[in-house]
């Protein structure tokens with residue numbers, strides 16, 4: 487089949503939209519092993535991030551004051567974003583979920599962690615006031631299920647931010663075979679199944695540098 491026929495015109499993309507895939511136990515274990523190994527690579531998987539980077543600022547701006555609120559970092563890695571949220575709001579309850587135990591071992595104290603794929607998180611419906619996923623949804627394989635699960639654990643009225651890469655730029659970086667990048671409208675449509683207000687925008691690392699098309703942020707209110 488010609489993949490272009492799978493892409494609705496409004497997505498105006500050039501990369502294929504993958505058919506729904508299952509995160510089989512074998513693939514889940516392969517991805518976990520890969521990230522367990524990657525945890526030792528501090529250069530490419532750093533434990534900290536400059537808080538001035540726009541990806542961080544966008545999440546902080548979107549969520550507002552998190553004091554006394556519960557927030558989830560889905561696919562948190564070493565918790566570089568969660569660390570900043572926790573430092574900024576010591577009274578927030580910050581959780582990190584990740585498939586990789588080695589990544590979770592690097593998450594700073596004070597952040598609660600759980601080892602779980604984002605398609606199957608051990609939280610009650612509406613447990614969180616807010617949730618975000620930065621460059622992790624791209625590894626979730628069953629994207630539809632992962633978006634549904636992130637939305638499920640956020641309470642009505644809660645905020646969701648997803649930062650990930652643009653499918654139109656796929657091929658620009660080396661990627662493992664399970665990795666997916668997203669068309670703008672594709673994730674908007676998935677989020678709209680669960681959220682009332684959904685938008686997306688291109689972003690770059692620095693607010694005053696025009697986006698080069700690699701990163702997109704999807705913002706949603708449940």
Ligand SMILES: C[S@@+](CC[C@H](N)C(=O)[O-])C[C@H]1O[C@@H](n2cnc3c(N)ncnc32)[C@H](O)[C@@H]1O
Pocket residue numbers: 517521560561562563564565566567583584585586589602603604605619620621622625626627
């Ligand atoms: C590129 S890293 C990004 C980590 C972190 N969000 C950040 O920005 O620093 C991707 C992370 O997603 C995690 N991951 C991959 N597949 C996952 C899944 N199905 N469920 C939860 N986490 C997953 C990996 O273990 C890894 O820590």
